[in-house]
Amino acid sequence: xxxxxxxxxxxxxxxxxxxxxxxxxxxxxAGYPITPSTEIAEVLAYRLPxxxxxxxxxxxxxxxxxxxxGASLGGVKAMTATSGPGFSLKQENIxxxxxxxxxxxxxxxxxxxxxxxxxxxxxxxDMMQARWGTHGDHGIIALCxxxxxxxxxxxxxxxxxxxxxxxxxxxxxxxxxxxxxxxxELPEPSTIKIINRQKPTVPxxxxxxYAMTDTDIPPMANFxxxxxxxxxxxxxxxxxxxxxxxxxxxxxxxxxNRKIERYRDEIVEVExxxxxxxxxxxxxxxxxxxxxxxxxxxxxxxxxxxGLLKLKTIWPFPEKEIAQLAQKVSRIVVxxxxxxxxAHEVEWATCRALPVVxxxxxxxxxxxxxxxxxxxxx
Amino acid sequence: xxxxxxxxxxKMPHIWCDGCGHGIVLKSLLRVIDKLxxxxxxxxxxxxxGCSSRTPGYVDFNTLHTTHxxxxxxxxxxxxxxxQLHVIVVTGDGDAVAIGGNHFIHAARRNIDISVIIYxxxxxxxxxxxxxxxxxxxxxxxxxxxxxxxxxFDISRLAAAAGAAYVARTTVYHYARMDLYIEQAxxxxxxxxxxxxxxxxxxxxxxxxxxxxxDMLMYQKExxxxxxxxxxxxxxxxxxxxxxxxFVDKEQADYQEHYQKVVQKSHNV
Amino acid sequence: MDLKDIPEVKxxxxxxxxxxxxxxxxxxxxxxxxxxxxxxxxxEACSGCKMCENLCPDFAITVTLPVKTAEKVK
Numbered sequence: 001x002x003x004x005x006x007x008x009x010x011x012x013x014x015x016x017x018x019x020x021x022x023x024x025x026x027x028x029x030a031g032y033p034i035t036p037s038t039e040i041a042e043v044l045a046y047r048l049p050x051x052x053x054x055x056x057x058x059x060x061x062x063x064x065x066x067x068x069x070g071a072s073l074g075g076v077k078a079m080t081a082t083s084g085p086g087f088s089l090k091q092e093n094i095x096x097x098x099x100x101x102x103x104x105x106x107x108x109x110x111x112x113x114x115x116x117x118x119x120x121x122x123x124x125x126d127m128m129q130a131r132w133g134t135h136g137d138h139g140i141i142a143l144c145x146x147x148x149x150x151x152x153x154x155x156x157x158x159x160x161x162x163x164x165x166x167x168x169x170x171x172x173x174x175x176x177x178x179x180x181x182x183x184x185e186l187p188e189p190s191t192i193k194i195i196n197r198q199k200p201t202v203p204x205x206x207x208x209x210y211a212m213t214d215t216d217i218p219p220m221a222n223f224x225x226x227x228x229x230x231x232x233x234x235x236x237x238x239x240x241x242x243x244x245x246x247x248x249x250x251x252x253x254x255x256x257n258r259k260i261e262r263y264r265d266e267i268v269e270v271e272x273x274x275x276x277x278x279x280x281x282x283x284x285x286x287x288x289x290x291x292x293x294x295x296x297x298x299x300x301x302x303x304x305x306x307g308l309l310k311l312k313t314i315w316p317f318p319e320k321e322i323a324q325l326a327q328k329v330s331r332i333v334v335x336x337x338x339x340x341x342x343a344h345e346v347e348w349a350t351c352r353a354l355p356v357v358x359x360x361x362x363x364x365x366x367x368x369x370x371x372x373x374x375x376x377x378x
Numbered sequence: 379x380x381x382x383x384x385x386x387x388x389k390m391p392h393i394w395c396d397g398c399g400h401g402i403v404l405k406s407l408l409r410v411i412d413k414l415x416x417x418x419x420x421x422x423x424x425x426x427x428g429c430s431s432r433t434p435g436y437v438d439f440n441t442l443h444t445t446h447x448x449x450x451x452x453x454x455x456x457x458x459x460x461x462q463l464h465v466i467v468v469t470g471d472g473d474a475v476a477i478g479g480n481h482f483i484h485a486a487r488r489n490i491d492i493s494v495i496i497y498x499x500x501x502x503x504x505x506x507x508x509x510x511x512x513x514x515x516x517x518x519x520x521x522x523x524x525x526x527x528x529x530x531f532d533i534s535r536l537a538a539a540a541g542a543a544y545v546a547r548t549t550v551y552h553y554a555r556m557d558l559y560i561e562q563a564x565x566x567x568x569x570x571x572x573x574x575x576x577x578x579x580x581x582x583x584x585x586x587x588x589x590x591x592x593d594m595l596m597y598q599k600e601x602x603x604x605x606x607x608x609x610x611x612x613x614x615x616x617x618x619x620x621x622x623x624x625f626v627d628k629e630q631a632d633y634q635e636h637y638q639k640v641v642q643k644s645h646n647v
Numbered sequence: 648m649d650l651k652d653i654p655e656v657k658x659x660x661x662x663x664x665x666x667x668x669x670x671x672x673x674x675x676x677x678x679x680x681x682x683x684x685x686x687x688x689x690x691e692a693c694s695g696c697k698m699c700e701n702l703c704p705d706f707a708i709t710v711t712l713p714v715k716t717a718e719k720v721k
Binding site: 028030046049050052054056058059060062063064065066067068069070071072073074075076078092093096222223224225226228229230231232233234241242 | 459484
C-alpha cells in the first residue's frame with residue numbers, strides 16, 4: 001500500500017536510534033549482543049553496508065568500545081550500543097575516549113541491575129554510572145530520550161555534540177523507549193543539521209593535537225591524513241606525549257572538564273510542560289517522563305497546579321533550569337526507575353530549599369501516572 | 379639505513395632497561411618498513427600497556443597507545459575505517475594473551491589485515507616482574523616467589539590454531555631471521571603474527587638467575603632449534619629449547635574481502 | 648691500511664646504556680666496555696658486519712661502511 005507521507009513510519013526506539021545514527025553520518029558500528037539494545041546492532045548490520053559503512057560484531061563489549069575509538073581516529077563517525085553489564089565493561093575505554101578526546105557515541109539501553117539483573121525489564125539506574133563510571137575526572141555529555149522521535153533526534157545530536165566537543169557522548173535510553181513502537185515522521189535529510197569535527201588548518205609540522213586553544217577544543221587530525229601524532233591514555237601535554245609535569249597535567253585535565261562545563265548552556269536541553277502558574281514541579285526523563293506528563297495532565301484536570309520539566313540532557317546537569325523553576329513551586333516530585341539518582345542532584349540544584357519527593361521503582365515495572373499523581377497531590 | 383629518520387629523537391633514549399631486547403625488535407621493524415619503502419603517513423603503530431607497548435611513543439608514525447590488552451580492538455576499528463593504513467600492533471605477552479587474549483584469538487579468527495609483533499619476555503616488566511601467561515612452569519616472578527604453578531601459553535601455536543594467516547617465532551639474537559619474518563608478516567594479507575623472544579634481564583633474568591642481557595642473548599644463541607629440527611627431537615631433548623620458525627604461511631581471504639561480499643549482497647535486497 | 652677503507656663505528660654516548668651486548672657479540676672484538684659506555688677500541692679490526700648495530704637495543708651504534716664496501720654490498 002502506498003504511504004500518503006513517505007517519511008512516516010511505525011518504528012521502535014532502537015530502530016530510530018540506528019536510523020538516526022545513519023542520518024548523523026555514522027558509518028561504523030561495533031557491538032556485542034545484549035538485551036535490550038540488540039536491535040540497534042541488528043538494524044545497523046543490515047543498513048550500514050548499504051550506505052558504505054561498516055558493521056562489526058566484536059568478541060565483547062570492551063572490544064566494541066575499543067573498535068569505535070579506533071574507527072573514529074581513522075576519521076569515521078562511530079557508535080556502539082549496549083546495556084547495563086556491557087556499559088560497565090565499556091567504562092575503561094570510555095575514559096580513554098574522554099582522555100584522548102576522541103568523538104564517539106555510546107548508547108546504553110538501560111535495564112534492571114545490578115549485575116545481570118533484569119535483562120528484559122526497564123530501569124534508569126545507570127544515570128550515575130554515566131556521569132562517574134570511569135575512573136578519574138572528566139566532563140561527559142549524556143542525553144536521554146523519552147519518545148521514539150526523540151531517540152532519532154538525540155542520536156543525531158549525540159553525534160553532533162561528540163564531534164563538536166571531541167568527547168564521548170552517551171545516549172541513555174531505556175528498555176521501554178527502545179522497544180516502544182510509535183508512529184513517527186522523520187525529517188527531510190536536507191533539514192538535518194550535521195556537525196563535523198574541526199580539522200587542523202595548519203601544516204603537519206605546526207600541528208599541536210592538544211593545544212590550549214581559546215575554545216578549549218583543539219582541532220582533531222584523523223590518522224593517515226598526513227598529521228603524524230601520538231595518542232595515549234596516559235596523562236599528556238599539549239603535544240600528546242606522556243608527561244609527569246604537574247602543571248601540564250593539570251592544564252590538560254582542567255581543559256577536558258572545562259570544555260564541557262563552559263558550553264553547558266549550549267548543550268543542556270530541557271522541555272517544559274504546563275509550567276505556568278504551578279505549585280508542584282515534576283522533573284522526569286526517559287520512559288518515566290511519559291507517565292509524568294500524563295500525571296501532570298490528570299492533576300491539572302483535577303485542579304492541581306502541576307508542571308513538568310523533562311530532562312533531555314542529563315549531563316551536564318540542568319541545575320540552572322531546575323533552580324529557576326524551583327522558585328515558582330513549593331514542592332518537587334522526581335519519579336525515576338532507580339533509588340533517587342537524579343532526585344539527589346535535584347536536591348543539590350535547589351540547595352534543599354524545598355521538599356523533593358521521590359517516586360522510585362527498581363523491580364522492572366514502570367512508574368504509573370497514578371503513582372506520580374499521588375505524589376503531586378501529596 | 380637511517381633509524382633516526384623514523385625515530386622521535388626528542389623522546390630518546392627510550393625507557394627500556396640496559397640489556398632489554400625490545401629495542402632490537404623495534405630496530406628490526408624499522409629496517410623492514412624502510413626496506414618496504416612505506417610512507418610514514420601510511421603507517422599506524424598501535425599498542426596496549428606494558429614495556430613493549432611504549433614503542434609507539436618513539437616512532438614517527440600515526441601512533442596509538444591504548445588501554446591494557448585492547449590494542450587489537452582499537453586497531454580493528456582503525457583498519458576498517460582507513461584500510462589504506464598499514465596497521466601494526468606491538469604488544470607484549472601479558473598484553474596480548476592474558477588481558478588481551480580474547481581479542482588476540484578473535485582478530486586471528488577474523489583474519490583482519492593487521493600485523494602483530496609480540497615482544498615475549500615471559501614477564502610483566504612495567505609493573506616490576508609479575509608472572510605472565512608465557513612464564514614457564516616453576517619459573518619465578520614476584521607473584522610466584524616459589525615458582526609458577528601454571529603452564530605457559532605457546533603464543534605461536536595459539537595464533538595458528540585461531541586462524542592467523544601468518545605466524546612465526548624467532549629471538550632477538552637472530553635478528554636477520556627477525557627481519558625476514560617481520561617482512562613476511564607486514565606484506566601478508568590477513569592477520570599475521572611474529573612472536574619475538576626478548577630478554578628481560580631486569581625482572582625475569584634476575585629472579586631466575588639467568589644473568590644479564592648478554593647472558594640471556596647467549597642463551598638464545600645456543601638453545602634455539604628450528605621447527606624442522608624440533609620435529610625430530612624428543613620432548614626431553616626439547617626441554618629448555620626455543621623452537622623457532624614459520625608456523626603458518628597461507629593465502630586466504632581476509633576480513634575485508636569477505637566484507638566486500640557483504641556489501642554487494644546488501645545492495646541486492 | 649688507510650682508515651678510509653675500514654668501516655666507521657660510531658657510539659652515541661647519550662643513548663648507550665652500557666649493556667655490553669655489542670662488546671660480547673662483535674666477532675672481531677672491535678668494541679670494549681668503558682667506564683660508562685661502549686668504546687671503539689680496535690676500529691681497524693672491523694669487518695663491517697653490523698652485528699653490533701643490529702643487536703644494540705638502544706640505537707646507540709652506527710656502522711658506516713666505506714664507499715667501496717658499500718658499493719660491493721649493493
